[in-house]
Amino acid sequence: MSTAIAFDFDKARFNMIEQQIRPWDVLDAKVLALLGEVKREDFVPEAYQSVALADLEIPLGKGEGQSMLAPKVEARLLQDLALQPGDSVLEIGTGSGYLAALMARQCARVISLEIDPALAQQARANLQAAGVKNVEVRTADACADQFAACNAGAPFDAIVLGGSVAEVPQELLSLLKTGGRLWAVVGRAPAMRATLVRAVAGGQHVEQPWDVSAPRLQNFPESSPFKF
Incomplete structure (x- = not known):
């Protein structure tokens, strides 16, 4: 009779950090430590547990393009954003809640908007199970009524878009404090x-430091008055 061997998440996590994330120029010691502490596998659907720490976008829910960003993208995002302990953050696209959990460890508060009610509920459960108390997940279409759902809690020190957009809407930039920053994947495939x-x-001061692709955020306009 064979005995199943338990998957070694700790070894996989070490390999994720050393083989995926460090080679992608993520060298911030605080970010690397955070990735070792917040367990990504606790935020991944059960069907994808064995690849929770692989260099992959993990599918979520039933909607087209709904997925977790690859670990190296999340890591470099955190390094670019350089959150501070007193920061207030708006996230658009909660997904599984994993990125919100990472950011919550670095800042004072995260307000996260998720358009899919089922994903929002699962994210709340994931965050509660992980003991994360400074993230508020709201079920909302961030784009509706000129981004009205994004106003509560504004202005923000940081805004993070959890998927790609054609251009950054000016309505979101107006919600930043002076000195605040917005991170997004911008453009159209394959660029x-x-x-x-x-x-x-x-x-605004704009930097576009590296190439990356990500699924589209739902309902974001394909054009806006703001141009880079």
């Missing part, structure tokens, strides 16, 4: 870029 927009006096 997308990680984009960091900082709110500075009199306008």
Whole structure:
């Protein structure tokens, strides 16, 4: 009679950090430590447990394109964003709640909007099970009524878009504090870029430091008045 061998998540997590994340120029010691502490497998659907720490986008729910970003993308996002302990963060696209859990360890508060009610409920359960208390998951279409659902809690120190958009809507940039920053994947396949927009006096400073692709966020416009 054969005995099933338990999957070694600790070894897989070590390999994820050393073989996926460090080679992607993520060298911030705090970010690397965080990825070792927050268990990604606790936020992954049961069917994908064995690949929870692989270099993959993990499918979520039943909607087209709904997925967790690859671990190396989440890690570099965190490094780019450089959250501070007192920061207030808006996340659009909660997904499984994993990225919110990571950010919650670095900042004061995360408000996260999820358009899919089932995903929002699962994210709340995942966060509660992980003991994360400073994330509020709201079921909402972030784009509806000129981004009205994003206003509660504004202005923010940071805004994170959990998927790609054609362009960054000006309505979201107006919700940043001076010195605040917005992170998103911007562009159209196959040409997308990680984009960091900082709110500075009199306008915005834009950096697009690396190539990356991500599924589209639902209902975001394919064009807007804001141009890079």
